[in-house]
Amino acid sequence: MKEILERINQQFNCxxxxxxxxxxxxxxxxxxxxxxxxxxxxxxxKFTHFVLLTAVDWIExxxxxxxxxxxxxTLHQDIAIRxxxxxxxxxxxxxxxxxxQIATYQREIYEMYGIDFPxxxxxxxxxxxxxxxxxxxxRREFDTKKYSExxxxxxxxxxxxxxxxxxxxxxxxxxx
Amino acid sequence: xxxxxxxxxxxxxxxxxxKFPKAHLQKRTVYxxxxxxxxxxxxxDYYLQDRPERRDPRYRAVEKFLNWARxxxxxxxxxxxxxxSIELPPLTTPRFDAxxxxxxxxxxxxxxxxxxxxxxxxxxxxxxxxxxxEQMPDPKxxxxxxxxxINGGMYFDSYNTINRLDKxxxxxxxxxxxxPRPEALIAGFNKLKQKIKEGRAEGANEYVQxxxxxxxxxxxIIKDWNMPDYNx
Numbered sequence: 446m447k448e449i450l451e452r453i454n455q456q457f458n459c460x461x462x463x464x465x466x467x468x469x470x471x472x473x474x475x476x477x478x479x480x481x482x483x484x485x486x487x488x489x490x491k492f493t494h495f496v497l498l499t500a501v502d503w504i505e506x507x508x509x510x511x512x513x514x515x516x517x518x519t520l521h522q523d524i525a526i527r528x529x530x531x532x533x534x535x536x537x538x539x540x541x542x543x544x545x546q547i548a549t550y551q552r553e554i555y556e557m558y559g560i561d562f563p564x565x566x567x568x569x570x571x572x573x574x575x576x577x578x579x580x581x582x583x584r585r586e587f588d589t590k591k592y593s594e595x596x597x598x599x600x601x602x603x604x605x606x607x608x609x610x611x612x613x614x615x616x617x618x619x620x621x
Numbered sequence: 622x623x624x625x626x627x628x629x630x631x632x633x634x635x636x637x638x639x640k641f642p643k644a645h646l647q648k649r650t651v652y653x654x655x656x657x658x659x660x661x662x663x664x665x666d667y668y669l670q671d672r673p674e675r676r677d678p679r680y681r682a683v684e685k686f687l688n689w690a691r692x693x694x695x696x697x698x699x700x701x702x703x704x705x706s707i708e709l710p711p712l713t714t715p716r717f718d719a720x721x722x723x724x725x726x727x728x729x730x731x732x733x734x735x736x737x738x739x740x741x742x743x744x745x746x747x748x749x750x751x752x753x754x755e756q757m758p759d760p761k762x763x764x765x766x767x768x769x770x771i772n773g774g775m776y777f778d779s780y781n782t783i784n785r786l787d788k789x790x791x792x793x794x795x796x797x798x799x800x801p802r803p804e805a806l807i808a809g810f811n812k813l814k815q816k817i818k819e820g821r822a823e824g825a826n827e828y829v830q831x832x833x834x835x836x837x838x839x840x841x842i843i844k845d846w847n848m849p850d851y852n853x
Contacts, residue, residue, distance in 0.1 A: 574781060575745050576845025582780045590778035596842060597784040600772040 446470055446522050449490055457482050473527040480538050482526060483513065487543055492517045492524055495543070498550035500558045504585040507532045509560055513540075530560070539565040557583040646847050664847065669756060675829045676759050684820065691734070691760055692817040693723045695810065698733040700753055703740020705766040705800050717803045722810055730756040735813075738792075740800070741769035741782045747789060748843050754790055754828075761825050762817070764809055765792045768799045775799070788838045791824035791831075 446464075453459060453472060460473040474482055486492040492515035501510040513526040530537055539562040541548040551562040552572045559581040562568050571577065580587050593599070613620075648662045678684035701709060712719040713726060727733040730753040742750060754763070765786050768774040773784035786792055793816060796809040816822045828835060840846055 571845065573745075575748070576843070578844060587780070589780045592780050593773070593778045593784065597773065597782075598788050598838075599777065599784050 446520070449522075449524075452490075453482065453485075456485065468521060469523040469525060471525050471527055473529070476528055476530055476537070479513070479526065479528050480540050480543075483515075483540055483543055486515055486524065486526075490517065491519065492522075494518060495547065496523070498547060498554065500554050500560060500583075502532075502558065502583065502585045503529075504532070509535055509558065511537060511554075511560070535560040537562055539563065539568075541565050557581055559584060643847060666756075673755070673825070673829045673832065675826050678820075688817050688820055692814040695722070695724045695735045695762070695813070696727045696733040697724060697735045697737055698730050698753060698757065699726045699728055700730075700736070700750070701739050702742050702746050702750060703767070703769060705737075705739030708766070708800050708803055708806060709737065709739060711803045712806060717807065719807065719810070722807070722814075724810060730754070731758065733757060734761050735764065736761065737764045737766055738770050738786055739766045741767075741774065741776050742786065743781050744783070744842055745781075747783060747839070748846075748848065751790065751839055752848055759825055760822075762793045762813060762822050763790055763824055764813060765795045766801060766806070766809075768797055771795055771797060783842070789835060791827040793822045793824050 450459075450470060450472065457474055457478050460475065464470045472482075494516040496514040496516055497512075498514075499512045501512070503510060508529045509532055511528045511530065513528075514523060515526070516523050528537070535558070537560060539547070539551060541551065548566050548568070551565045552568050552570070554560050555562060555565075555568050556572050556574055556577070574582070579592075582589065582592075646663050648660070648664075651659050651661055653659060697709070699709075701707075709726070711717055712724070719725075724735075730736075734757060736750075736754055736757060738750065754761070763786075765771065769776055769782070770786040770792070773779070773782065776782040777784060783789065794809050794813045796805055798805055801809075813822065
């Protein structure tokens with residue numbers, strides 16, 4: 446696996462890589478080099494199985510992280526490619542020409558995080574959330590509890606014993 | 622069908638329907654293999670055109686007998702919405718044997734009179750649940766299963782699951798628990814039976830009476846309302 450990573454490093458100028466468990470290694474690349482790297486891994490290094498595509502919202506750094514996970518079944522090795530993109534222009538090149546199922550992940554990420562994948566098939570159609578018109582719900586600036594309280598008629602707590610004080614008095618009187 | 626009713630079936634608020642356009646919901650003309658011309662309007666329910674009407678008991682003695690008969694044949698709509706739907710299949714096994722209470726599972730809303738909302742309801746599922754509820758024939762009952770239908774349960778702060786079911790459809794019996802065991806379900810059915818026999822299970826009439834309120838609540842959260850609006 447180290448040899449593969451060295452070869453990737455020579456060609457694609459990785460920002461960094463690390464080994465997590467034995468079979469999984471992380472590679473961070475620049476936004477523009479992602480699709481050539483995926484294509485290289487698929488066709489030359491035989492990472493033929495695309496496992497998943499996920500996103501993470503790093504609101505403190507004003508960045509989105511995209512993770513592409515690939516598997517090579519002959520070497521029993523996984524490789525995860527990490528791409529950081531800016532939150533202000535949340536847009537990424539589509540990779541659905543390499544694996545068709547990426548288009549579905551991209552639809553989901555567009556709906557949940559608002560990361561656009563231009564020219565990905567049906568990416569702007571509503572997918573999981575029918576008729577959602579607010580900010581994408583998995584973005585960290587979206588306050589889901591506040592939204593739920595405003596929208597879904599929270600049932601007020603019944604009058605009577607407060608469970609916390611009741612437990613403290615009756616069940617655990619000696620504990621702090 | 623006359624021109625007038627056809628006109629009324631169009632959704633009033635065209636802006637709202639055009640907000641999320643879908644090709645398969647558009648009105649269109651198709652041709653059968655024989656060349657027959659058929660006009661299709663998917664947003665029209667040909668079996669349920671009218672606003673629901675109130676059903677009043679006519680004779681008290683007859684109604685009492687009918688209520689007894691209704692309580693002895695509760696047919697469940699087999700629509701599992703959340704994780705509680707996994708508690709329903711054991712009811713029909715020999716161990717719990719719900720058939721001895723006259724409870725049977727049916728595959729379609731038009732054959733059933735008991736709707737079990739089994740667990741949390743996302744907005745997407747709520748849309749289907751409302752459609753199914755409206756298609757059920759008239760004396761109809763709703764049993765809400767699990768704490769998710771009462772106050773949201775562990776999804777109280779979720780952005781797409783509702784907190785209180787009784788804002789969107791009338792509920793006869795709540796069965797608390799996360800999840801309730803099949804024994805608790807049978808206890809709930811017995812409670813519902815008792816309620817029906819006493820003539821207090823009037824959920825369908827309540828839905829008619831407070832129809833506009835329920836519709837307003839439903840449309841407030843279901844923004845992509847691509848269901849038939851019937852005639853109201």
